[in-house]
Amino acid sequence: MTIKLGVPSKGRLMEKTFEWFGTRGIELRRTGSEREYAASVEGIDNVTLVLLSAGEIPRELAAGRLHLGVTGTDLVHEKLALFDQLLEPLEELGFGHADLILAVPQAWIDVDTLDDLDAAAAMFREVHGFRLRIATKYHRLVREFLRVAGVADYALVDSQGATEGTVKNETAEAIADITSSGETLRANHLKILSDGMILRSQATLWRSRVTKLDGADRATMTRLLAQLG
Ligand SMILES: Nc1ncnc2c1ncn2[C@@H]1O[C@H](COP(=O)(O)OP(=O)(O)OP(=O)(O)O)[C@@H](O)[C@H]1O
Ligand SMILES: O=P(O)(O)OC[C@H]1O[C@H](OP(=O)(O)OP(=O)(O)O)[C@H](O)[C@@H]1O
Secondary structure, rough: OOEEEEEEOOHHHHHHHHHHHHOOOOEEEEOOOOOOOOOEEEEOOOOEEEEOOOOHHHHHHHHHOOOEEEEOOOOOHHHHHHHHHHHHEEEHHHHOOOEEEEEEEEOOOOOOOOOHHHHHHHHHHHHHHOOOOEEEEEEEHHHHHHHOOOOOEEEEEEOOOOOOHHHHHOOEEEEEEOOOHHHHOOOOOOOOEEEEEEEEEEEEEEEEEEOOHHHHHHHHHHHHHHHHO
């Protein structure tokens, strides 16, 4: 058997994860052609690298099909309601920093807080006859955040990408998405509510709590974690 390690299959998150393991003596590599999702691990035996979408890593860890995985805190909190029963965070990796925030048009000069948004939402419904729309792919986290804040008069609109564009495209009035440099928000004339921080995220190494390890795998896991430690 082997220990299965899940890593995002593309982009900065993959490269930074490879670097992070590399500085700890474990060489992770994509192999084969540019388009082939094949990979290799050097520096430790009996560990298999699985390349997959960052958004699918939480589910695979929760199902026990991966033993270890690297993905953002935001994706774990969003995808797994009871994440702390299913996964254990082993280490924050110090990259992939992003804040999940709630933002409204800069032109809404009277709306700076969640209370303002609540008032604006009630007024919006009265004027337009439908609820103020918030575009996001983080449905669970946004619903929970707004429930605690006491904001109820809104509708979530699913947006799996280019979320900041939904306001200009008139498919939403507000958005909840991750921001890093803030450039995408600024370019799309959006501002973060002063109390609109939903979650701070970064790339994290997670261990599945549901996998059962036999003796050989347990020894590999111990060696691997000691090397990463
Ligand atoms: N601009 C950014 N700066 C820093 N981290 C980011 C940025 N955008 C996304 N991330 C983080 O990277 C991780 C992957 O994000 P996301 O799900 O958007 O990836 P993706 O490239 O759309 O992946 P896939 O389509 O394969 O699921 C998330 O944890 C997210 O917080
Ligand atoms: O604050 P910034 O540094 O501008 O980064 C934030 C942007 O980065 C991510 O988008 P990504 O590039 O992954 O594209 P997407 O919108 O298709 O998810 C995120 O969804 C924001 O749109």
